[in-house]
Amino acid sequence: MxxxxxxxxxxxxxxxxxxxxxxxxxxxxxxxxxxxxxxxxxxxxxxxxxxxxxxxxxxxxxxxxxxxxxxxxxxxxxxxxxxxxxxxxxxxxxxxxxxxxxxPADFDARFSATFRRYEYQVTDARWGAEPLRRHEILAWPKPLDLAALNAAAAGLVGEHDFAAYCRRKENATTLREVTRLDWRRDPDGILVATVQADAFCQAMVRSLVGAMLVAGDGRRPVEWPGSLLAGRERSSEVTVAPAHGLTLVAVGYPEDPAEYARRAEATRRLRVPVEG
Structure with a gap:
C-alpha cells in the first residue's frame, strides 16, 4: 500500500x-x-x-x-x-x-475537535440590514434588549439534554455541553451571539438563537429558553432562526498533537443522559 x-x-x-x-x-x-x-x-x-x-x-x-x-x-x-x-x-x-x-495520521477533523464556535449576527435597526451585509445578518423587526438576551443565554450554558432544540437522529444523543453563550452589541449596532460547545446537533444553534430572540424582544420571559431544557422532545414553540445569520468561526483542537487520538476516542463514546 x-x-x-x-x-x-x-x-x-x-x-x-x-x-x-x-x-x-x-x-x-x-x-x-x-x-x-x-x-x-x-x-x-x-x-x-x-x-x-x-x-x-x-x-x-x-x-x-x-x-x-x-x-x-x-x-x-x-x-x-x-x-x-x-x-x-x-x-x-x-x-x-x-x-x-x-x-499526524490520527488527526481527525471531526472527532479530534475540542470545541466548535459559531457567531450569529442580528440587526434591530428600523431600516433592516445594510444591503452589502444582508447575506450574513438577520434583520429583526422588533427592538432587542441586550441585557435580556444575555439573561436568556445564561440559562442555556452548561451540560444539558438539548432535545428541545435539536432535530433528533436515531441512535444519536442530544446531550451537549455549551461552554459559552453570550451576546454583544458592536459599535455599528449589530448584535452578535457567540455560541461555543463541544459539539452541536442539527439545527441546535439556530434553535437556541430563535428562542433567545423572542426573549430579547420581550415576547417571552428571559427564563423561557432555559425552561425548555426540561423537555425530552423537540419543542414546537421554538422557531429556528434563518441560516444566513450564522457563521462557523472557529474549531478547537488539543495543543499537543499526541492528544489527537485520545480526544477522538473520547468523542466517539456515546454520551448517555443522566436520569432524574
Whole structure:
C-alpha cells in the first residue's frame, strides 16, 4: 500500500448558494466543490477521506471550518509547494482554502475537535440590514434588549439534554455541553451571539438563537429558553432562526498533537443522559 499523508485544510465559504457542506449528487455543496477541484488538480480519486469538523446546513457560512483529506505521500510532495495557489485559481469565489498543513495520521477533523464556535449576527435597526451585509445578518423587526438576551443565554450554558432544540437522529444523543453563550452589541449596532460547545446537533444553534430572540424582544420571559431544557422532545414553540445569520468561526483542537487520538476516542463514546 502506498504511503499516505493526511492534510488539514482550513476553509471559509459564503453559504448563500450552497446546499450545505455534505456532498449531494444533484446539489451544489461545499464538499462537492472541494472534491471536484482537488480531482482537477491531483487526478480523480487521489484525495480521499474528506472529513469535516462540522457539517453546516444550507445557507450557513464559515470563516473557520476545518477538514482533512488523505493523499499519497508522493503526490503531496509533488504538489505541496503550489497546491494552495492552484486551488485559489480554480475554486469559485464563494469558497476558499485558506491554509493547508501536514498533520499526524490520527488527526481527525471531526472527532479530534475540542470545541466548535459559531457567531450569529442580528440587526434591530428600523431600516433592516445594510444591503452589502444582508447575506450574513438577520434583520429583526422588533427592538432587542441586550441585557435580556444575555439573561436568556445564561440559562442555556452548561451540560444539558438539548432535545428541545435539536432535530433528533436515531441512535444519536442530544446531550451537549455549551461552554459559552453570550451576546454583544458592536459599535455599528449589530448584535452578535457567540455560541461555543463541544459539539452541536442539527439545527441546535439556530434553535437556541430563535428562542433567545423572542426573549430579547420581550415576547417571552428571559427564563423561557432555559425552561425548555426540561423537555425530552423537540419543542414546537421554538422557531429556528434563518441560516444566513450564522457563521462557523472557529474549531478547537488539543495543543499537543499526541492528544489527537485520545480526544477522538473520547468523542466517539456515546454520551448517555443522566436520569432524574
Amino acid at each position: 502506498d504511503e499516505r499523508t493526511r492534510l488539514r485544510l482550513d476553509v471559509a465559504y459564503d453559504g448563500s448558494n450552497f446546499s450545505g457542506w455534505a456532498a449531494q449528487p444533484t446539489r451544489r455543496t461545499v464538499a462537492g466543490v472541494l472534491v471536484e477541484n482537488l480531482d482537477l488538480v491531483l487526478g480523480a480519486g487521489t484525495a480521499t477521506g474528506l472529513t469535516v469538523a462540522g457539517r453546516t446546513d444550507a445557507g450557513v457560512h464559515a470563516t473557520g471550518q476545518v477538514c482533512h483529506v488523505d493523499l499519497p505521500t508522493a503526490v503531496w510532495r509533488e504538489h505541496e509547494g503550489r497546491l494552495l495557489r492552484r486551488l485559489a485559481r480554480l475554486l469559485p469565489t464563494d469558497v476558499r482554502v485558506r491554509a493547508m498543513a501536514e498533520v
